[in-house]
Amino acid sequence: MALAMAYAIAYARKASSQLQRFIVYLLLSMMNSMLIGPLFYYMFKISIVRAAEVSAFAMMIEVIPFLGKFLSDVMNERSGSKTFLYIYTGIFVILDEIIMSLDFNLISGLQNSLNLYSVIYSLSSYWFVFPMAFEMFLSAFLLRKDINKFMIIVFSVQAAVMLLMPVIFSGFWVPVSIYLSGAIMTGFFIYMFEHLYRKQSISSSSGRYIIWLLTGYSLMMGSIFLWQYNGSLILISISMIIYMSIYLNGILRYSFNDKKFFWIANRRWSLIYMIMVFVSEFFMGATFDAQYYGATPFISSMNLAAVSGTFYNIMASSLYDFIAFFGITALSTWFLIMMGIEMGSLVVFRLKSAHPENRIRLILMLCAYAIYSVLIPSFIIPNNSKIPFIGWSMGIGSGGPVAPDLIIPIVLTYVISGLLSFFFGSRQMCSVFCTAPVMYQGTFYDSMKKFNRSGKISKSITLSNRSGKLIYRIISLMVYSSIGMAAVISFLDSIHATSLYIYGTDPEYMLYIFYFGVLWYLVFITMPVLGSYACINTGYCHWGNFNRFISRFGFFRLKVKDPSACLTCKTKDCATACPVGNHEMPGSFIKNGYYKDSRCIGIGDCLEACPNDNIFFYDVRQYLRKKITKNENLDATK
Structure with a gap:
């Protein structure tokens, strides 16, 4: 039956004549009627003869209208639209699978009645999932010559994820299916990012389908997380129907070889794509965490508030719960591991073409992410709030309230990080230790810096014009004020002078x-709207602001070997390549021989973009080398 339906799907896509369409109608109607008879036999305890009669009657009812339409179209020489064929095929494929699952569950004794629960149960059983996944694999294989390679891979991944639905497994195989399906999707995201980066364009129908696929996958992972928590199968059943409907709609209707568009020039599509990728990753990370820690302990650790009482209380507690659930999940161990593998892979792809100096920084960045952001705080020193520079993430504190015994670690955190910025520039934080550079500097995401100058908002923020500077000042002032006030309240709470908590959560931790x-x-x-590195250009990251401020007085700067080369340079690629908008570089190089600005965080794109290989980093290393060798003309080439 699954083989026949896969063939019907492929044949429906290719059907060009009325006869071919009628064959699809006939094939799906026959399968439906063959499945209805056994359903009546087991549900209503009728005889085999009566069951055969039910099947024959059902087939007659279903086929006769389409036979009439077929004859009418043939006699009137009308080709007609294929829309109805696609809708009919999609509905009957899913309907036949549901009935077949009910039949097998009844035969095997897994169910003994027909009601809403039995339908929901049948949709989350292997009798539904396995045939569906098989149909997806096989129909994509049958159509491999009509669909481009990229979409064949997309369909295959979609089928593999369907095949690994954890609700159809038990015992040891449940976590295996969750982690394996997550690994497949993570690998697929990496492939998709790199494909978009290399090709720079995508067909319109492929672009639409990717958005729908990510929507369906997000719903599926969200439903799995809910199932892990309370065992509910309703949302999983609905999500699988939607997931399969997306597949059928795409493989039947979309050409995937139509007009292409450059995604980097399409802000709307890129924004929706970014949002849906993140939503998919978010629920995938939540599912991993729920599997590793247990769904109930994981939710309990969030200290969510009860949503009840007056309208104001309901709204306030709902907002708090959203921020707590969203933030804690997005900062959780398995989410960071997944994001590190995904984004880190894109950084590895970039290493091959990176400038030698930049290559070293990128490797240090990956190591810092793995060790400093994941390994140490999650697996080696879980309670690290008293350790300077480790336990106080982003300079706020992820270990708890600002208590008296934690004042010294907090102060030392600023001292240590400040000294590193003084010696090596703020790149030690914004381009190495922070989690942001791993996410910003992979191949795909680095290419999105082209949005920096293509939109009114992103251009204003990146180039720091009058409105951009005003935005920076307002936001940074708000951030510093809020952190300062929360720190004072947190400290007073810790010494029991006050008792101001947000639903029992420390205000400084909540702000973090x-x-x-x-x-x-x-x-x-x-x-696509705010531009790349908006965390720097909007001023919202107080930790980056602090390190950039210290860097202004330190050794770090960009220098050139020959200022005259900048004078004759026609492209000024260094300025256009900078993702944070340091467009004043060429003028400063010509005038001073170096460039120093608080917004320069040593990403190194200017080094790689310079057509004369003229730019190099200068920090305490070069300073000490000059002092030791007493050679004032020593530069990066020596």
């Missing part, structure tokens, strides 16, 4: 969750 678990990701996924 909001700024770096919620707001940071909102800034990141809106790159």
Whole structure:
């Protein structure tokens, strides 16, 4: 039956004549009627003869209208639209699968009645999932010559994820299916990012389908998370129907070889794509965490508030729960591991073409992410709030309230990080230790810096014009004020002078969750609107602001070997390549021989873009080398 339906799907896509369409109607109607008879036999305890009669009657009812339409179209020489064929095929494929699943569950004794629960149960059983996945694999294989390679891979991944639905497994195989399906999707995201980066364009129908696929996958992962928590199968059943409907709609209707568009020039599509990728990753990370820690302990650790009482209380508690759930999940161990593998792979792809100096920084950045952001705080020193520079993430504090015994670690955190910025520039934080550079500097995401100058908002923020500077000042002032006030309240709470908590959560910790678990990701996924590195250009990251301020007085700067080369340079690629908008570089190079600005965080794109290989980093290393060798003319080439 699954083989026949896969063939019907492929034949429906190719059907060009009325006869071919009628064959599809006939094939699907026959299968439907063959399945209805056994359903009546087991549900209503009728005889085999009566069951055969039910099947024959059902087939007659279903086929006769289409036979009449076929004869009418043939006699009137009308080709007609294929829309009805596609809708009919999609509905009957899913309907036949549902009935077949009910039949097998009844035969095997897994169900003994027909009601809403039995239908929901049948949709989440292997009798539904396995045939569906098989049909997806096989129909894509049958149509491999009519669909481009990229979409064949997309369909195959979609089928593999369907095949690994955890609700159809038990025991040891449940976590295996969750982690394996997540690994497949993570690998697929990497492939998709790199494909878009290399090709720079995508067909219109492929672009639409990718958005729908990510929507369906997000719903599916969200429903799995809910199932892990309370065992509900309703949303999973609905999500699988939607997931399969997306597949059928795409493989039947879309050409995938139509007009292409450059995604980097399409802000709307890129924004929707970024949002849906993140939503998919978010629920995938939540599912991993729920599987690893247990769904109930994971939710309990969030200290969510009860949603009840007056309208104001309901709204306030709902907002708090959203921020807590969103932020804690986005800062959780398995979410960071998944994002590190995904984004880190794109950085590895970039290493091959990176400037030698930049290659070293990128490797240090990957190591810092793995060790500093994941390994140490999650697996080696879970309670690290008293350790300077480790336990106080982003300079706010992820370990708890600002208590008296934690004042020294907090102060030392600023001292240590400040000294590193003084010696090596703020790149030690904004381009190495922070999690942001791993996400910004992979091949695909680095290419999105082209949005920096293509939109009114992103251009204003990146180039720091009058309105951009005003935005920076207002936001940075608000951030510093909020962090300062929250720190004072947190300290007073810790010494029991006050008792001001947000639904039992320390205000400084809550602010950390909001700024770096919620707001940071909102800034990141809106790159097509706000531009790349909006965390720097909007001034919302106080930790980056602090390190950039210290860097102004330190050794770090960009220098050139020959200022005259900049004078004759016609392209000024260094300025256009900078993702944070340091467009004043060429003028400063010509005038001073170096460039120093608080917004320069040593990303190194200017080094790679310079057509004369003229730019190099200068920091305490070069300073000491000159002092030791007493050679004032020593530069990066020596």
